[in-house]
Amino acid sequence: MATPSLDTSTVNSRGAVGRLLHAPLYIRILIGFAAGILIGLMLGPSARSFDLPARLILRVLGALAPALILVAVVRAIMSAEIHGALAFRLCRLLLQNTLVAILVGLGVANLLRPGAGAALAAPAQRPAIKTDVVSQLLDNVPDSLLRPFVENKVIAVVLIALAFGIAARSLNGSEKRTAEDLIGLSFNCIIRVLHWVIALVPLAVFGKVASIVGSEGFEPFVRLAMFVGAVLLALAIQATYYLLRVRFGSWVRPLSLVRKMSDALVMAFSTASSTITMPLTYDRLRHRVGLRERSASLGALVGSNFNNDGTALYEAMSALFVAQLIGVQLTFTEQVLVILTSVVASVGAAGIPEAGLVTMTLVFTAVGLPVEYIALLLTVDWFLDRCRTMINVLGDTNVACLLDGRVPEEAEPRGAPGLG
Numbered sequence: 001m002a003t004p005s006l007d008t009s010t011v012n013s014r015g016a017v018g019r020l021l022h023a024p025l026y027i028r029i030l031i032g033f034a035a036g037i038l039i040g041l042m043l044g045p046s047a048r049s050f051d052l053p054a055r056l057i058l059r060v061l062g063a064l065a066p067a068l069i070l071v072a073v074v075r076a077i078m079s080a081e082i083h084g085a086l087a088f089r090l091c092r093l094l095l096q097n098t099l100v101a102i103l104v105g106l107g108v109a110n111l112l113r114p115g116a117g118a119a120l121a122a123p124a125q126r127p128a129i130k131t132d133v134v135s136q137l138l139d140n141v142p143d144s145l146l147r148p149f150v151e152n153k154v155i156a157v158v159l160i161a162l163a164f165g166i167a168a169r170s171l172n173g174s175e176k177r178t179a180e181d182l183i184g185l186s187f188n189c190i191i192r193v194l195h196w197v198i199a200l201v202p203l204a205v206f207g208k209v210a211s212i213v214g215s216e217g218f219e220p221f222v223r224l225a226m227f228v229g230a231v232l233l234a235l236a237i238q239a240t241y242y243l244l245r246v247r248f249g250s251w252v253r254p255l256s257l258v259r260k261m262s263d264a265l266v267m268a269f270s271t272a273s274s275t276i277t278m279p280l281t282y283d284r285l286r287h288r289v290g291l292r293e294r295s296a297s298l299g300a301l302v303g304s305n306f307n308n309d310g311t312a313l314y315e316a317m318s319a320l321f322v323a324q325l326i327g328v329q330l331t332f333t334e335q336v337l338v339i340l341t342s343v344v345a346s347v348g349a350a351g352i353p354e355a356g357l358v359t360m361t362l363v364f365t366a367v368g369l370p371v372e373y374i375a376l377l378l379t380v381d382w383f384l385d386r387c388r389t390m391i392n393v394l395g396d397t398n399v400a401c402l403l404d405g406r407v408p409e410e411a412e413p414r415g416a417p418g419l420g
Helices: 008-021 025-079 084-112 133-139 147-151 154-169 173-198 201-216 219-249 254-260 262-271 274-289 293-306 309-325 332-347 355-366 371-404
Strands: none
Touching: 025 147, 025 154, 025 173, 025 201, 025 332, 025 355, 025 371, 084 219, 084 293, 084 309, 084 332, 084 371, 147 154, 154 173, 154 332, 154 355, 201 219, 201 371, 219 254, 219 309, 219 371, 254 262, 254 274, 262 274, 262 371, 274 293, 274 371, 293 371, 309 332, 309 355, 309 371, 332 355, 355 371
C-alpha cells in the first residue's frame, strides 16, 4: 500500500503564515505598509475602498478608550501610596512636566508645520467646537454616568474615575480587597481585548496606505517623514529640559544619571512599556544613582502610572499634524482643549505598548478631527512609541531626582528628617 506523502508546499506555506503571524508587530506593520503602497499604485483611486478596515479598527479602539482610562485611573489611585505634603509636591512635579511636554510639542508643531501642504480630504462636516473655555469645561462635567463613555468625553471620564478611585481607596478590609480584585480583573480583560485589536493594526495600515497612495500619491508620506523628525526634535527638547531640571534641582549630575540609567532607557525602547521597565527603573535609581528609597519608589512606581509626558507630547503633536494635513486651523481655544485632553488622556495610557493610540482617539474627538487619519500615524507609531516611552521613563527619573533634593542621603546630617 502506498504511503501518503505530505504536501511540502502546504507545510511550507503554513509555516510561512505562522511565522508571519508570530512576527513582531513592527515587522507586520512594515509588511502592511509595503503591501499598501503596491496595491495603491496598482489600483489608483479605486484603492480608496481599502480604507474601510482602518475605519472599523479605529472605531473599536475609540470604544475601548473610555473604559481603559476609567479602569487605569481608578487602579492607579487605589495603588498609589503617597500622603500629605509629599503627595502634593509629587502631583505638582508630574503636572508641570506633562504641561511642559505638551507645550513643547505644540510649539514645535506650530513652528515647523510638518503637515502643511498635504491637502488631504477633510471631513464633510466638522463638529462645531465652542470657543468659550469655561463652557468647554462645564460641558465636560458629567450630567450622566454613561453619556461620557458614549460621547468619548475624556475629561468627564477622568472626573468619574477620580470620584470612584477616591471612594474605593477609602474602603477598608474585605471591601477594599474586593474592589481591587474587580478593578484588576477589569483592567486585565480590557488589555486582553486591546491586544486582540492591536493585532489587527497591520491590516489598518495596509488599508489606509493603499487608500492614500491610490488617491493622493506619496506627498502625505513626505509630510509623515517630516512629522517623525519634528517629534524626535520635540522629545530631544523635553529630555534636555529634564536634565537641566535635574542639574539645578537635585544633587544628581545629568551625565552620570544618563549613564547609570542606560539599562532602563534601553529596556524602555526595546519593550515600549514603562510598566515593564518599572522594576529596573526603580533598581537603577536606588542602587546605581543612589537615591533615597522613598524618592526612587515614588518616581519609578507611582510616577509610571501618572507620568506619561512623551505620550502627551506625541498626542498633542499628532492632533496638530492631522489638522495641518487636512487644512484645518485649530484655534487657540481648540489647542487649549488639546492640552487638557492630552494631559488627562496620557494618565490613561497605562504604560503598555500602543495604548497611546487608544487614548489618541479621545484627543481627536475632543477637537472634531477625523480619527481615521490615526491609521496614517500607525505606519511610524511603532518607532515613535519606543522613543516616547524612553521619555516617559526619563520623566520618572527626573521626578525621583527632584524629590530627593539637593543633598544625597549619605551627606545628610545624622538624625535629620529625610525622604527615605
